[in-house]
Amino acid sequence: MNASPLFARVDVSAWIGPYPFREVPHPDPDVLVRVLARERVERAWVGWLPSAWQRDPTSGNARLLKALEPHRDVLDPAPAVRPDWPGWEWELDRMVAAGATSIRAYPAQWGLGAGHAALTALASACAARQVALHLTVRFEDLRQRHTHDVAGDVAAATVRSLARAGTGCTLIVSGAGREMIEEVCWGLTPDERSRVWCDFGWVWGPPEEQFAQLVRTLGPSRFVLGTQWPLRLVQQSRALISLLPAEASVPLPLPSPRSDR
Secondary structure (H helix, E strand, C coil): CCCCCCHHHEEEEEEECCCCCCCCCCCCHHHHHHHHHHCCCCEEEEEEHHHHHCCCCHHHHHHHHHHHHHHCCCEEECCECCCCCCCHHHHHHHHHHCCCCEEEECHHHHCCCCCCHHHHHHHHHHHHCCCEEEEECCCCCHHHCCCCCCCCCCCHHHHHHHHHCCCCCCEEEECCCHHHHHHHHCCCCHHHHCCEEECCCCCCCCCCCHHHHHHHHHCHHHECCCCCCCCCCCHHHHHHHHCCCHHHCCCCCCCCCCCCC
16 A cells, blocks of 8 residues: 555654663754655654653753754644643643644653543643644563663553543554554544544554554544654554555545644
8 A cells, every 4th residue: 555645744753852761863853854855754743752751841842942943844843741740731831832733741751640630631731722642652662671761651541541531632642552552442432532543653564464453443544653753763654554455555644633733
């Protein structure tokens, strides 16, 4: 299958900045712009990678905005807001005013489990401001992680509780495998499920054909392009689309978390 023009338009899960646990090549915005052009992806929603391990991500957001300034025709900010930190609503408003396309939260790194009131409050606030809430399940496989990286993965229950909270918030789930995607989606009503989108870079393709099975059973409307650059290769997700069997070859849409975007 060839990727549809709609599918190829936006990478909803990219980062810039250093990774605390190992050296990553080219974590710079100018390199990301060249990679997107090479892969014929028009835009990327970009976070500041160190923010997940900072108690207060405010300074990281400032660095993100400054780094993206020369590239705003291609790169949109996806800053982090920690909802159990003082002044988070002010920071959310500041980031939305700065053009944020989505807001990132890192529940595992910040110790916010399923049903945490702060996460629900953040989802409600994002819905009111018409921005998506982006959750990163994992950054690396458990076997690759540094011994100091002890946060673990975001649980499916955390995503389900947010989807069930009735906030109306659009959720983007990045880094989930097939099992978690199924655990989340099959545990929701159709209306709740309609507000959850998942990238699929961590889902197996041939010969297991896990991605094809998800597309057949859940439908293409649940999936978006999220590369997790620079921790993973952009080609990974595109290869999964190209290798879909003919019967599962359907165009994949994009989320529309903001009516004016």
